[in-house]
Amino acid sequence: MVIEREETTLPRNTSHVLGGGKGSRGMDLSECADDDVENEENSPSSKEAGRQRERVDSRSIWKTSLCSYFRRPPGGVCRHGKDCRFAHGEAELRPRHDNSWDPTSERAKKLLKTNNGYAKSVVPDEDEDEDDAVDLIALDKCLIGLPKKWASENLKSFLGSQEISYVTAKKKKGMTVGFVSFEDAEQVKNAIEVLRENPLNCKQVKVADANCGQQKKNQMMKIAMCTSSTANGSILAYGDDVTVDTPNTEGIVTKTKAVCDVVTPLGRMPYKDQLDHKRNSLSQTLKRLTRNARKACPGCVSLPEWVLKSREIGGLPCKFEGILESPIIDGYRNKCEFSVGCSLEGKQTVGFMLGNFRNGVTAVEEPHNCPNISRLSCKYARLFQDFIQSSELPVWNRIDNSGFWRQFTVREGRCFSQVAHESVGIDIAEVMLIVQVCSLHYEEEQIRREFNRMTQALVHGAAACSPPLPLTTVLVQDHRGISNVAPANCPLITLQLPMVDDICGSGVICTTEARIHDCICNLRFSISPTAFFQVNTLAAERLYSLAGDWGDLTPDTILFDICCGTGTIGLTLAHRVGMVVGIEMNETAVSDANRNAEINGIKNCRFICGKAEDVMGSILNEYLDAPQHHGVVSDDKGISNVPNVENETNKVFHKEDLQDDTGASSEVSTADPINEMLPCVEDNLTEEISDSQNNVDGDLEQLLTVSDNSSGITGNCAAECIATKLNQESRDTRDGGCDISNNIVNFKHNLESFILEENTVTNIAVHQFKRVVVIVDPPRVGLHPIVIKALRTHPCIRRLVYISCNPETLMANAIELCTPTADKTEKGKGNIGWRKMSNAGLARNRVKSMPSSEAFRPIKAVGVDLFPHTPHCEMVMLLER
Numbered sequence: 008m009v010i011e012r013e014e015t016t017l018p019r020n021t022s023h024v025l026g027g028g029k030g031s032r033g034m035d036l037s038e039c040a041d042d043d044v045e046n047e048e049n050s051p052s053s054k055e056a057g058r059q060r061e062r063v064d065s066r067s068i069w070k071t072s073l074c075s076y077f078r079r080p081p082g083g084v085c086r087h088g089k090d091c092r093f094a095h096g097e098a099e100l101r102p103r104h105d106n107s108w109d110p111t112s113e114r115a116k117k118l119l120k121t122n123n124g125y126a127k128s129v130v131p132d133e134d135e136d137e138d139d140a141v142d143l144i145a146l147d148k149c150l151i152g153l154p155k156k157w158a159s160e161n162l163k164s165f166l167g168s169q170e171i172s173y174v175t176a177k178k179k180k181g182m183t184v185g186f187v188s189f190e191d192a193e194q195v196k197n198a199i200e201v202l203r204e205n206p207l208n209c210k211q212v213k214v215a216d217a218n219c220g221q222q223k224k225n226q227m228m229k230i231a232m233c234t235s236s237t238a239n240g241s242i243l244a245y246g247d248d249v250t251v252d253t254p255n256t257e258g259i260v261t262k263t264k265a266v267c268d269v270v271t272p273l274g275r276m277p278y279k280d281q282l283d284h285k286r287n288s289l290s291q292t293l294k295r296l297t298r299n300a301r302k303a304c305p306g307c308v309s310l311p312e313w314v315l316k317s318r319e320i321g322g323l324p325c326k327f328e329g330i331l332e333s334p335i336i337d338g339y340r341n342k343c344e345f346s347v348g349c350s351l352e353g354k355q356t357v358g359f360m361l362g363n364f365r366n367g368v369t370a371v372e373e374p375h376n377c378p379n380i381s382r383l384s385c386k387y388a389r390l391f392q393d394f395i396q397s398s399e400l401p402v403w404n405r406i407d408n409s410g411f412w413r414q415f416t417v418r419e420g421r422c423f424s425q426v427a428h429e430s431v432g433i434d435i436a437e438v439m440l441i442v443q444v445c446s447l448h449y450e451e452e453q454i455r456r457e458f459n460r461m462t463q464a465l466v467h468g469a470a471a472c473s474p475p476l477p478l479t480t481v482l483v484q485d486h487r488g489i490s491n492v493a494p495a496n497c498p499l500i501t502l503q504l505p506m507v508d509d510i511c512g513s514g515v516i517c518t519t520e521a522r523i524h525d526c527i528c529n530l531r532f533s534i535s536p537t538a539f540f541q542v543n544t545l546a547a548e549r550l551y552s553l554a555g556d557w558g559d560l561t562p563d564t565i566l567f568d569i570c571c572g573t574g575t576i577g578l579t580l581a582h583r584v585g586m587v588v589g590i591e592m593n594e595t596a597v598s599d600a601n602r603n604a605e606i607n608g609i610k611n612c613r614f615i616c617g618k619a620e621d622v623m624g625s626i627l628n629e630y631l632d633a634p635q636h637h638g639v640v641s642d643d644k645g646i647s648n649v650p651n652v653e654n655e656t657n658k659v660f661h662k663e664d665l666q667d668d669t670g671a672s673s674e675v676s677t678a679d680p681i682n683e684m685l686p687c688v689e690d691n692l693t694e695e696i697s698d699s700q701n702n703v704d705g706d707l708e709q710l711l712t713v714s715d716n717s718s719g720i721t722g723n724c725a726a727e728c729i730a731t732k733l734n735q736e737s738r739d740t741r742d743g744g745c746d747i748s749n750n751i752v753n754f755k756h757n758l759e760s761f762i763l764e765e766n767t768v769t770n771i772a773v774h775q776f777k778r779v780v781v782i783v784d785p786p787r788v789g790l791h792p793i794v795i796k797a798l799r800t801h802p803c804i805r806r807l808v809y810i811s812c813n814p815e816t817l818m819a820n821a822i823e824l825c826t827p828t829a830d831k832t833e834k835g836k837g838n839i840g841w842r843k844m845s846n847a848g849l850a851r852n853r854v855k856s857m858p859s860s861e862a863f864r865p866i867k868a869v870g871v872d873l874f875p876h877t878p879h880c881e882m883v884m885l886l887e888r
């Protein structure tokens with residue numbers, strides 16, 4: 008009997024095993040199965056063999072799984088022979104380092120039957136980490152690697168076709184994961200084996216534990232560990248260390264990863280070590296820029312100087328200035344999006360998911376030990392959790408997309424007096440709560456009742472805290488889609504809050520406008536519920552001023568702020584430049600940006616709504632290529648869009664229009680048009696308008712009020728605009744010989760739209776700007792190739808500051824911006840195989856079709872730590888040419 012032989016032979020070989028390290032015992036056991044070993048033990052060849060075995064033993068996965076040729080009788084022939092790392096038969100098989108056996112082996116089956124070894128019965132795929140181990144006792148599994156287009160029916164018929172028995176099978180379209188529950192361990196084992204043997208469309212379908220938050224207490228649980236992949240993989244090691252083994256009441260080992268280690272995997276390192284870790288990771292990413300640029304550089308072009316010099320600085324593409332640390336390390340997040348779901352114990356919970364849905368993990372645990380979350384946010388999460396536990400409506404179930412309560416977001420705001428303290432968590436002035444629900448299938452009346460109960464619970468709970476928690480607004484977002492991220496146009500409803508006497512001494516909580524405020528660089532920012540705002544305000548302040556310093560900004564600079572959000576970068580740097588042009592695709596954020604300009608009295612910024620890839624070319628053309636002036640047109644929401652070539656506003660500033668009366672030449676003005684035109688306007692006003700003064704006054708007054716309230720234009724500026732338009736209008740009227748009052752309707756229309764156009768910035772002659780600086784701050788996916796091409800091929804752009812929350816995509820974009828091009832462009836590979844290409848590979852491919860243009864040079868790079876305790880880090884890189 009195999010097991011008996013192991014037991015008797017183990018002590019005999021222990022001495023030679025010890026040097027072999029972790030997991031080497033099994034190797035000895037299998038070797039001892041061979042009777043000849045004992046006789047040959049002292050021969051030189053056997054010593055050498057022993058040494059070799061020891062070396063082999065250090066590979067902990069050696070012979071711990073059966074080779075597939077030997078797994079199913081009758082045994083086959085493996086071409087790897089003795090070198091095969093899998094066991095050729097039961098006799099060669101070793102236990103794994105956790106003492107479990109390959110579950111497809113006879114001894115594992117036997118152990119399972121006698122029910123002695125269930126806590127150790129795990130089935131890792133040979134090629135996988137121990138973290139992917141599957142628990143045979145837990146019967147809820149997820150299958151990973153299914154076709155996205157499959158629904159539950161497809162999964163069921165696939166399982167049927169493979170003769171895999173199961174109890175239930177569920178699959179959402181659009182996901183690669185399906186959920187299957189089995190009746191017993193035998194069914195699980197069979198499914199694992201069959202799926203391992205029969206790849207689906209040449210791809211292995213993996214089986215993992217589905218941690219759905221509903222496991223029975225007496226089941227062993229093992230989380231398919233969510234590990235962050237980093238350059239050197241050290242985070243995985245940290246993750247491993249913190250996995251806890253908790254015996255439950257039945258004495259069975261429960262293996263879970265703490266939520267704080269999922270959300271903040273670096274949280275257990277001293278902050279200094281975290282920074283070292285990030286510095287190392289950023290430096291590896293930077294080196295890949297050099298390597299890829301070298302690879303992508305066309306053969307007919309010499310390597311750029313920065314690539315050649317990189318050898319002197321360890322392969323870095325430029326000077327790497329390390330990492331700026333965050334001024335605040337704990338509780339820094341001003342926005343927390345909590346999931347709502349069931350914990351591992353089946354309790355309705357508000358917190359964070361223990362892993363990734365794609366890996367079958369849907370259990371949610373409370374956020375209290377996550378060091379990046381403020382105490383205030385944790386308190387609100389607990390208040391909301393207490394409420395949903397008593398709610399008539401169910402929490403969201405991610406597997407079958409049912410339920411009501413989905414997500415709970417806490418956004419914190421500060422006012423000026425609190426900024427100086429640098430102590431987030433106690434100085435929060437405003438709190439916005441956003442509750443995401445799915446109202447489908449629920450009665451309106453019931454929903455209303457629950458919302459009332461919810462606001463009562465939140466308001467009274469906040470008031471009962473010591474000190475009372477601020478609460479500014481509560482919103483509900485009704486999101487009926489499958490994905491966790493609600494679309495931008497998903498409706499938001501502001502809820503009326505009940506009055507509470509003792510909150511903040513005011514006696515009343517009112518339903519204020521749904522926005523939150525924060526301060527950066529002495530400016531106040533008003534932020535809509537869904538607009539982006541950096542989550543670590545104090546560190547963001549450092550980031551923005553660094554970007555400004557690297558931009559080397561001067562009053563004769565025009566600054567393009569690409570992906571500007573609520574205007575933070577452009578507005579905080581506006582005082583250092585002549586003009587800021589911001590581009591942002593989120594309409595609400597653009598409105599916020601305009602509003603923020605107004606709140607802070609900043610007049611030299613213009614924010615344009617559109618996807619950068621759609622508008623970039625025309626905007627560069629308008630500001631950098633147009634010979635004289637640029638014009639602006641607006642949509643009916645007051646949001647500037649890319650101008651038409653022939654737009655109304657341009658006409659206003661043509662000198663010929665102004666000088667008609669004096670008979671002067673019709674050349675186009677190149678100076679500040681508003682200043683130039685004012686004297687003419689005044690003259691014309693007195694001369695032409697006096698007769699209609701009374702009528703016009705009333706209308707103007709009304710329009711001024713409208714303009715002031717709706718478009719945010721300042722009184723003086725509005726007056727200037729009106730006067731200008733009036734001047735033109737009156738001239739037109741006079742020339743046409745009509746009564747001015749007949750034109751007033753038309754005039755009002757033009758005036759209103761003009762005021763909207765002039766929302767923030769007056770038209771400025773572009774040629775005043777000698778320098779062009781671009782700051783980009785794209786989302787994680789990086790810049791669109793069209794934007795990269797526009798920046799790269801515009802010769803006026805000499806300086807580019809790239810801010811990135813994902814150094815990986817920065818590196819890829821920098822390959823395209825910094826690799827020299829050949830005179831003749833090659834045809835790129837097109838889209839063939841792009842799915843399998845890395846970001847860098849795609850970038851190298853695109854370089855081939857980049858039009859011939861001067862490449863940028865990386866000048867310097869630095870990390871700015873906006874996300875302590877997590878592996879994430881902002882990176883800033885300066886590019887010049």
Ligand SMILES: C[S@@+](CC[C@H](N)C(=O)[O-])C[C@H]1O[C@@H](n2cnc3c(N)ncnc32)[C@H](O)[C@@H]1O
Nearest residue numbers: 539570571572575591592593618619784785786
């Ligand atoms: C990382 S945020 C930066 C925002 C802003 N610079 C800040 O620091 O507050 C990226 C912004 O880019 C916007 N965005 C994403 N894709 C875009 C695109 N294709 N064109 C323009 N803006 C985009 C997002 O809406 C978001 O506001």
